[in-house]
Amino acid sequence: MDQAEGLRNIIKQQNQRIVGQSRVITVTSGKGGVGKSNVAINLALQFRKMGKSVIILDADFGLANIEVMFGVIPEYNLADLIFKGKEIKDIINKGPEDVGFISGGSGIAKLVNLDSDQIKRLVYKLSELERLADVIIIDTGAGISQSVLEFVAASPEVVLVATPEPTSVTDSYALLKALNIFNGFNREDTKIHILANRVANYNDGKNLYDKLNMVVSRFLGINLEFLGIVPLDSNVSKAVMKQKPVSMAFPNSPATKAFEEAAAKLMNVEAANSNKSGIGRFFTNVLGHKKGMR
Numbered sequence: 305m306d307q308a309e310g311l312r313n314i315i316k317q318q319n320q321r322i323v324g325q326s327r328v329i330t331v332t333s334g335k336g337g338v339g340k341s342n343v344a345i346n347l348a349l350q351f352r353k354m355g356k357s358v359i360i361l362d363a364d365f366g367l368a369n370i371e372v373m374f375g376v377i378p379e380y381n382l383a384d385l386i387f388k389g390k391e392i393k394d395i396i397n398k399g400p401e402d403v404g405f406i407s408g409g410s411g412i413a414k415l416v417n418l419d420s421d422q423i424k425r426l427v428y429k430l431s432e433l434e435r436l437a438d439v440i441i442i443d444t445g446a447g448i449s450q451s452v453l454e455f456v457a458a459s460p461e462v463v464l465v466a467t468p469e470p471t472s473v474t475d476s477y478a479l480l481k482a483l484n485i486f487n488g489f490n491r492e493d494t495k496i497h498i499l500a501n502r503v504a505n506y507n508d509g510k511n512l513y514d515k516l517n518m519v520v521s522r523f524l525g526i527n528l529e530f531l532g533i534v535p536l537d538s539n540v541s542k543a544v545m546k547q548k549p550v551s552m553a554f555p556n557s558p559a560t561k562a563f564e565e566a567a568a569k570l571m572n573v574e575a576a577n578s579n580k581s582g583i584g585r586f587f588t589n590v591l592g593h594k595k596g597m598r
Contacts, residue, residue: 326433326440328586329570330459333466334475336446339501340465341369342540342550344443345403346560347463349551350567352401356438359396359404363455364445371407374399375547381409385429386422392432400552404437433583440583447475448482457489458589461570462496463531468503468512476516484524488589495573497531499566509533531569534562 331344341364348358361382362370371378378397384390396404433440444455456462456479466476480496483489498516500509513530520526537559543550551560 326437326583327461328440328442328459328583329461329463330442330444330455331463331465332444332452332456332479333446333464333472334448334477334479335472338446338465338467338469338472339534339540340364340446341373341443342544343463343465343499343501343534343563344441345370345373345399345549346551346563347567347570348403348439348441349401349549350563351439351571352403353564354567354571356571357402357404357436358439358441359406359433359437360399360441360443361406361408362443363408363451364443370399370405370443371397373544373547373549374403374405376405378405378407381407383409386426392429392436396436400549430583440586442586448479452479453483453486453489454590456483457486457494458586460494460586462494463499463570464496464528465499465501466512466516467501468508473512473516477519480520480524480526484526491526495529496526497529497570497573499531500533502536503533504536506533529573532562532566534559534566 329347331340331347333340344360348360351358360370364370374397376397376399378395380388380390380395382395385392385395395406397407399405442455442459444452446452464476464479466472476498484491498513500512503509503512509532510530513528517528517530520528535558537550537557539554539557540550540559543553546553550557551563554560
């Protein structure tokens with residue numbers, strides 16, 4: 305039995321103890337500076353308005369965008385759960401509107417070095433999130449690093465954020481191209497939504513999607529779904545300066561309305577393949593990729 309198979313068996317045993325499955329949605333981008341973390345936070349707030357309990361896992365380690373935008377300094381992060389014996393409840397921080405968030409810190413980067421006992425603890429503890437959240441949003445780093453690809457490949461649902469800038473479009477394609485050959489990615493059980501951010505109007509956003517989808521469909525064989533647009537809105541930058549999400553600072557702004565529509569559309573979309581659903585299975589895939597690469 306190799307390491308990857310042993311890991312899968314460990315996590316399968318842990319998953320069998322958990323009742324119910326959280327919906328896991330990963331938010332990513334091909335390049336930085338396109339508003340990815342802003343999207344993750346505002347989608348979370350819109351899910352809360354729908355009555356869903358939400359936890360964000362900040363997997364963009366080193367930048368701490370979620371805590372900065374929430375204006376909250378976390379006492380503990382994922383590394384404290386793995387290496388210092390903290391419990392899940394200790395590392396979940398509370399943001400606005402009771403949105404929970406977990407700071408990745410350096411813990412995620414160290415996942416590849418975990419022994420079997422640490423893996424058992426990590427997966428069992430993270431599986432407790434199934435009881436605490438209806439929706440878990442993974443906010444990845446930007447670009448095509450190994451860690452980003454691991455999280456995207458492991459996720460049943462992905463929101464890829466792009467802007468009309470040519471570099472954003474080409475970098476989005478580069479991310480999808482790298483994902484397409486990444487060990488563990490299966491296009492059949494992954495829904496990839498494109499959200500056009502900072503566009504002048506709906507037509508510009510739809511054109512962005514159409515161009516990207518045409519190339520991706522032709523050369524990669526990946527089906528993309530159009531989630532919608534978030535218009536260029538000065539209220540977003542004003543909200544960032546206030547360290548408040550635009551959904552709270554400017555609830556009637558065009559951007560907030562767009563986030564409402566995007567969240568509603570996600571809730572109305574049938575969840576992706578159940579073989580990858582739930583936070584336990586999500587980390588089965590993440591850790592499986594890492595161990596498989598060793």
